Amino acid sequence: MFTDPPQVSVRLGANLNGSSIREGVDVYFECTIDANPRITRVIWNRAGRSIINDPSGGVIVSNQTLVLQSVSRSSAGYYSCGAANSQGETHSSPFLLHVKCKHFVDEPECGDRQQKxxxxxxxxxxxxxxxxxxxxxxxxxxxxxxxxxxxxxxxxxxxxxxxxxxxxxxxxxxxxxxxxxxxxxxxxxxxxxxxxxxxxxAGKPDTPQNCTVTNRSMSWIQVNCVRGFDGGLPQEIAAEISHNGRIILNLTSGAGALFHISGLDPGNEYFVTIYSTNAKGKSDPTNLIVTTLGQSQQPHRRITGM
CATH class of the missing domain: 2.60.40.10 (Immunoglobulins)
Incomplete structure (x- = not known):
């Protein structure tokens, strides 16, 4: 008698319409197998990974039938079955399961990147x-x-x-x-x-708070602040660095309020003015006097708004 590895195909249950599967319904697949000699095992896969029997999780594997209880959008994907006999193991072509949903997948059920x-x-x-x-x-x-x-x-x-x-x-x-x-x-x-x-x-943003020097060397200083209320509009945090009454650097930080100010000279004193801006205007400033490390190192000190 002619023998060969199994011939295998997968399909949805006879009473299911693949174009109208929606969240909450039960779905089952049938694995059709033509084999001689008889099969020794049946395998179910999703996207190439084995599916195991998990009744408590709503997945029931029963020989040539796979049941998915109360499907959700995460249940969508490619499903296949396989069968093995003494002549070899064969897998079906994958079946793409679509699950239509009325709810939204990103908490809190709307786009998480949009302006709030x-x-x-x-x-x-x-x-x-x-x-x-x-x-x-x-x-x-x-x-x-x-x-x-x-x-x-x-x-x-x-x-x-x-x-x-x-x-x-x-x-x-x-x-x-x-x-x-x-x-x-x-x-x-x-x-x-x-x-x-x-x-x-809408209004002008609040002044950046708690601005402090968090690190420094002979050629750079690092200043970090806490962002204030943005006035109801997108804001940027800006820093002006002056030396001997002349502005030498202008920096902005859109995402946060951390500034790494480099290209400075050792042992020099610098005046740093930090403020917030939005489309309505500029906040009151926060001011710092800082000194880079050097032979005549001086501790930084904080002064009030000017």
């Missing part, structure tokens, strides 16, 4: 960007304004494309400051928890 606080003066329009992740893509967005005295006032001025929406908002009085809520809907449902954006009165 917007500063605006009265009668100043701000464009608030809301980005979400959903499968299928959202078919609708809704926006509301909310504060202690106004409950979910719908916004009319916004647009969207795929998973992205932009609302144009203009505060006209003190009662127009608060939060904007953005929620997306796709064919499976509406976003459970909306994205939240805070609209605050």
């Amino acid at each position: 606080v917007y500063g605006a003066a009265r009668l100043e329009e701000v464009l608030v960007e809301c980005e979400v992740d959903a499968n299928p893509a959202p078919s609708e967005f809704r926006w509301w304004f909310n504060n202690s005295s106004v409950r979910r006032r719908p916004l009319e001025t916004f647009n969207w494309t795929k998973g992205y929406s932009v609302a144009a908002y203009t505060p006209t009085s003190e009662t127009d400051y608060g939060t904007l809520l953005c929620s997306a809907t796709n064919q499976l449902g509406t976003q459970a928890v909306p994205c939240v954006f805070h609209i605050v009165p």
Whole structure:
């Protein structure tokens, strides 16, 4: 009788539609095997890794059947089965499982890189960007304004494309400051928890705090500060370094408030002015007098704003 390694294929259960698998349903695969001599074992894989029986985790392996209970978006991927007999081991072509979801995968169910606080003066329009992740893509967005005295006032001025929406908002009085809520809907449902954006009165940033020299040598000094409130707008921290009344360096630090000031002369005294800036203006400064190491080393000392 003719013998050969097994011929193997994998498919979804007969009553499942692969294009409409959604979160929360149970999914099962069937491994079809044609073998002579008879098979000695069946193997299930996901993306090349073996799947083990784990009923408590919702994974049930039963010979030629694989059951995934209450699938989530993380269950999506390539699944295959394999079989072995005395003539060899064969694996099926992979089956790509898609899982449609109505919720969003990044905590707190909206894009984690988007700006959360917007500063605006009265009668100043701000464009608030809301980005979400959903499968299928959202078919609708809704926006509301909310504060202690106004409950979910719908916004009319916004647009969207795929998973992205932009609302144009203009505060006209003190009662127009608060939060904007953005929620997306796709064919499976509406976003459970909306994205939240805070609209605050814009102003100049606060002065950087606790500026100290954290290290120094004969040719450089390192100064670190604590960033103050940004005034509701993106801010930069700037430092001016002076010697004998003349500015010799200008530095900015957008991400933090740490400055490494190099190219200095040994044993010299330098005047360092540090302040914050945003689109509304400049904060009051913090000032330091520092001395590089040298034969006439002097300790740095702090002075108040000038």
